[in-house]
Amino acid sequence: MKNLHFLKANQLEAMYIPGDWGIYIHVPFCVRRCKYCAFVSTVRRPVPDWEYARDICTQFEMQKPEKAHWTTLYLGGGTPTTLSDEALVYILDYIGASLDSDVEITLEANPEHVTCERAQTWKSAGITRISLGIQSFENDMLQFLGRGHDRSAALNAIEILAQSGFEEISIDLIYGANPGNDSAFEVTRWKSTLQLVKTLPVVHLSCYELTLEENTPLWSVQKKGQPILCDEDAILEMMACIEELSGMSQYEISNYSRDGYFSRHNVSCWAGLPYLGLGAAAHSLVRSEGVIERRANLSNVRKWMLALENEPKQFSLDFCEKLTIETHLAERLMLAARTRFWWSPEAIANSLKCSELPFMNNLMTAVREGLLETQGGLFRTTSKGIRLNNRIDELIFI
Ligand code: SF4
Numbered sequence: 235m236k237n238l239h240f241l242k243a244n245q246l247e248a249m250y251i252p253g254d255w256g257i258y259i260h261v262p263f264c265v266r267r268c269k270y271c272a273f274v275s276t277v278r279r280p281v282p283d284w285e286y287a288r289d290i291c292t293q294f295e296m297q298k299p300e301k302a303h304w305t306t307l308y309l310g311g312g313t314p315t316t317l318s319d320e321a322l323v324y325i326l327d328y329i330g331a332s333l334d335s336d337v338e339i340t341l342e343a344n345p346e347h348v349t350c351e352r353a354q355t356w357k358s359a360g361i362t363r364i365s366l367g368i369q370s371f372e373n374d375m376l377q378f379l380g381r382g383h384d385r386s387a388a389l390n391a392i393e394i395l396a397q398s399g400f401e402e403i404s405i406d407l408i409y410g411a412n413p414g415n416d417s418a419f420e421v422t423r424w425k426s427t428l429q430l431v432k433t434l435p436v437v438h439l440s441c442y443e444l445t446l447e448e449n450t451p452l453w454s455v456q457k458k459g460q461p462i463l464c465d466e467d468a469i470l471e472m473m474a475c476i477e478e479l480s481g482m483s484q485y486e487i488s489n490y491s492r493d494g495y496f497s498r499h500n501v502s503c504w505a506g507l508p509y510l511g512l513g514a515a516a517h518s519l520v521r522s523e524g525v526i527e528r529r530a531n532l533s534n535v536r537k538w539m540l541a542l543e544n545e546p547k548q549f550s551l552d553f554c555e556k557l558t559i560e561t562h563l564a565e566r567l568m569l570a571a572r573t574r575f576w577w578s579p580e581a582i583a584n585s586l587k588c589s590e591l592p593f594m595n596n597l598m599t600a601v602r603e604g605l606l607e608t609q610g611g612l613f614r615t616t617s618k619g620i621r622l623n624n625r626i627d628e629l630i631f632i
Pocket of ligand 1: 263264265266267268271272273275311312313367
């Protein structure tokens, strides 16, 4: 029940404590491009890790709010483990001095980068949670997706992390790819994968349906006529069996956990807590003195580094958007409705000092459509509402 105590009475807005902040550090470097990937990342050899680590710390120093209480730190990418351990430790030592003693620190890692020595270094540096980009345990599927590891490297990485004392190991999996144009076969393989997951020392699972993003290699292959994705019935069957076969409970559209080991960082974001994004392409949600802003750092690594080195007090931003209370309230409700936790629209509105609840009728329509359930002023998304989440978004934004 590692993280459930942060979520008193299973209510999402209990995560919302004024003054609490998260940090997201984006490391936009990868060893190779996966064939489905449209994230902001670049293949660099060598990675400018020391310069990048220094600039991350500079940005933190210049842009951190005065009175923040930092409760989570998430190193994502890209591939954060392309940074040397010395650079990672430098960032964690520098920023770590400001963090809460009970902080959750997550590192996204690729299996081929996990060694006993590195795992021990990460543990000693204060990392509490590892999120492994496994995607599949099938060698032909890994090749099809363009990943840099094989099944044995994936299993080995999990074993090493568990033996190094990591209690919180999360893995990412992708479903819906269909390299042999045989959806039934892929459903069977997916079920075996989930049964394997149940036997592994992992407590968290993120499952993503493969989507074909424009201009990725897999998108080009499909444009030439080769089917890449499983049919819709197969996808629905794959989604429907995740909880039962993996032995984990769904707490958000794509996320599952064992015994309450959810990602505190992600749940805090869905609860509407502000976060500071450090690094090229990182996004922030900033709240200060009644102003709510969404910011995105420049996504070009060189431009972000140059801007930060030349004008450290400026924000080296790609865009900055002020949110009205009404827009932010709608976003908070939509984020809450992605989860399986209970939430109170009234408490969310109160946290924004908003005296009206303009979306109440629409929430009740979602209840009548079986997308939300309600009890004593609290709401929770049903399993139908998780499947048809876009419909809830539509209702909230009508
Ligand atoms: S490792 Fe992740 S970020 Fe990098 S190319 Fe692959 S999917 Fe994209």
